[in-house]
Amino acid sequence: MTAIIQLDNVSYRYPIGDEWILKHVSLEIKKGSFVSIVGNNGSGKTTLCNILRGFIPHFHKGDLEGTIKLGGTDMSEYQLGQLGEKIGFVFQNPFIQISGVKDTVFDEVAYGLENLGVAEEDIYKRVEEVLSLVKIQHLREKNPFELSGGQRQRVALASIIVMDPDILVIDEPSSQLDPIGTEHVFEIIRLMKERGKTIILVEHKMDLVAEYSDELIVLDKGEVLMQGPTREVLESEIFNTANIQYPHVTEVALELQKQGVKLNFLPIRDSEITTCFKNDGGNE
Amino acid sequence: MNQNPILSLHPLTKFYFAIFITVSVIIVPNYLFAYAWFPVLIVIAAMAKVAKSFISFILKTLIILLAIVFLMQVFFYPGEDVIGSWWIFELTNEGLLQGLSLTSRILAIGSAFILFFRIVEIKDFVKALEDIGMPPTGAYIVLSTLQIIPEMRRQSNTIMEAQKTRGVETEGSLIVRAKAFFPTLTPLILSSIASTEERAITLESRAFSAPGKKTSLHKLTKRPIDRVLPWVYVGIIIGLIIWRVFL
Secondary structure (H helix, E strand, O other), rough: EEEEEEEEEEEOOOOOOOOOEEEEEEEEEEOOOEEEOOOOOOHHHHHHHHHHHHHHHHOOOOOOEEEEEEEEEHHHHHOOOHHHHHHEEOOHHHOOOOOOOOOHEEEEHHHHHHHHOOOOOHHHHHHHHHHHHHHHHOOOOOOOHOOOHHHHHHHHHHHOOOOOOOOEEEEOOOOOOOOOHHHHHHHHHHHHHHOEEEEEEEEEOOHHHHHHOEEEEEEEEEEEEEEHHHHHHHHHHHHHHHHOOHHHHHHHHHHHHHOOEEEOOOOHHHHEEEEOEEOOOOOO | HHHHOOOOHHHHHHHHHHHHHHHHHHHHHHOOHHHHHHHHHHHHHOOOOOHHHHHHHHHOOHHHHHHHHHHHHHHOOOOOOOOEEEEOEEEEEEHHHHHHHEEEHHHHHHHHHHHHHHHHOHHHHHHHHHOOOOOOOHHHHHHHHHHHHHHHHHHHHHHHEEEEEEOOOOOHHHHHHHHHHHHHHHHHHHHHHHOOOOOOOHHHHHHOOOOOOOOOOOOOOOOOEEEEEEEHHHHHHHHHHHHHHOO
């Protein structure tokens, strides 16, 4: 797979702060991959997302060093409007993702397509498809400002998916959702990946991260501690020292290992629980 | 499409009507002419089935303003033709005429625009302005400002609740409520300023500044009457000007 996003030695600090929020970040995101950015609060995850989407330096000024390339072209050569067609961004806070100019969910979802100048009949078709995909058809005539947090999060996701960008940057999509809603949203994200989209996800729930991601980028105090395939990262000693929570199944397995239980491999997904234990004389 | 003869008019036809009334009462100095617009506007409001809310809004807002303006003019406008007196105040004929003239114009213009906003959906009006060349940024500012008001009210209630949990008294006498004003207002203003930038980013995430022509699902149609009426307004205004200048 070819790299669609490349960061080389990127550092950034906000205009009102002296501290560098990102320090010498170099990473590569392959086209069509599902990459999760993990790290503790304040590690620079959201700032990195803002850089990947071009909001830094277009909106947040500050000092930005290093080079950022999108599809081999320097990000600075793109207009912000052009980036909107290529990269979709779902915010952590769905309350600010509502445009504020549309009075129904249908119109809200269609808004991005209207801005892109998509033909009217295509807009209707695409919005219908996405409403059905995200399971919010029943909200179509509701005012977006009257929705609950979870409903807004789905509308926010639908509003971005409908624009069909090549890359989706999604910042904590489950922050307002219940477990069933979360699972559903992740199924949609997985579907987007199957359709060839590049997914960049920020998420604290490590069970979900391990379940869906191809690769992990571990951030700590603004630096990339590690980047690699999900299993490789979770099994590494570096991750162990990063003080980030493991997926629950991994935590349980590590605890059992400490108590002498032998493992074939370290499970990172719930589905691996039955195969990870060594068959030691019939004591599976 | 709406079948009501008033509501189904194009937003600009309604807007031009409010402008027409404004210009006409400026051209014609007679207060009876200006006052005569009010019953006409009530009839239009009744045809649009908004008479009740229209009159109620005028009674709640405009009438107080008109009363203050009238009394100020009647008692304080300089004049020599005294027609009555009360305590230290003198009621002059000039003041009375000035009061009637001013209030008649305020009533005509104010009620014309109040009716306009009663019979036009803001999104239709903004779309109409966009169709005649208003930039999308301007359209966004108007629409989002109007949409955001109920959202700010909700936020203000949340802040109020939060301050209550911190021990700030928000209910009681006027002084108690005045004391609670700043602890409530400051976070509301600060959060509104912060959300302005967030909203700009939200717009960009929806390709607001994408190059090329935008599509609009919301369409307005102009019927023959919408093409004729503005010219009727212009014709009447020209007639009034000729009447004022030459006759």
